[in-house]
Amino acid sequence: MEGLDILKKSLLSTIAVLTLCVVASPSVFAAEASPSTVQLESKVQADQAQVTELVVELGERKVYYGDRTDIYIQAHFSDGTTKWVSNDVTIGKSGGAYYDKQPGSKYAWIEPYRSGEGYFEFKYGGITKEFWFDIYPKK
Incomplete structure (x- = not known):
């Protein structure tokens, strides 16, 4: 027991x-x-502010095969603010040029590997933006 x-x-x-x-x-x-x-x-x-738009601009008006060109990407947010995201974007599809991030700056570089037409698909904050540009033959 x-x-x-x-x-x-x-x-x-x-x-x-x-x-x-x-x-x-x-x-x-x-x-x-x-x-x-x-x-x-x-x-x-x-x-939290949401990304509403990606604005892409080239540093030069004309992009030449074999030359590096600056590219600037700015995110616009729903609260009216903006941020340089050139080095924070994800590259989806691309053609005609390489994308070279430059950490610590507001721009990145693109370097065309052929003449004709080039494009990048940029992704940031749920927004996808296609960007097309002409690539001119070497100077």
């Missing part, structure tokens, strides 16, 4: 410890976010 009493006490102690854990730290056992947490996350996302 004594062994049964020890087993009961041990079982009751284990249940008490588990109950205390649940009461003291319910978030450990909760798998779903509470509605207030979801509302807070949605508000934070809504307060």
Whole structure:
């Protein structure tokens, strides 16, 4: 009978410890976010400015085969602010030129590897922008 009493006490102690854990730290056992947490996350996302447009400009009016040319890309945001993102964009499709990022500056370089037409597909902040340009034969 004594062994049964020890087993009961041990079982009751284990249940008490588990109950205390649940009461003291319910978030450990909760798998779903509470509605207030979801509302807070949605508000934070809504307060962050979204990219509305990418503006691309070349440093030179004409791009020549074999010559490097500066390229400037600026993101426009929903709150009216802008940011140079020439070195932060992701390049999707491209043709006719290499894209060479220049960290620490507001521009990047493009270097054409043939004459004809060149293009880049830039992606930043959920916006995709295709940019086409003419590549003239060597000077």
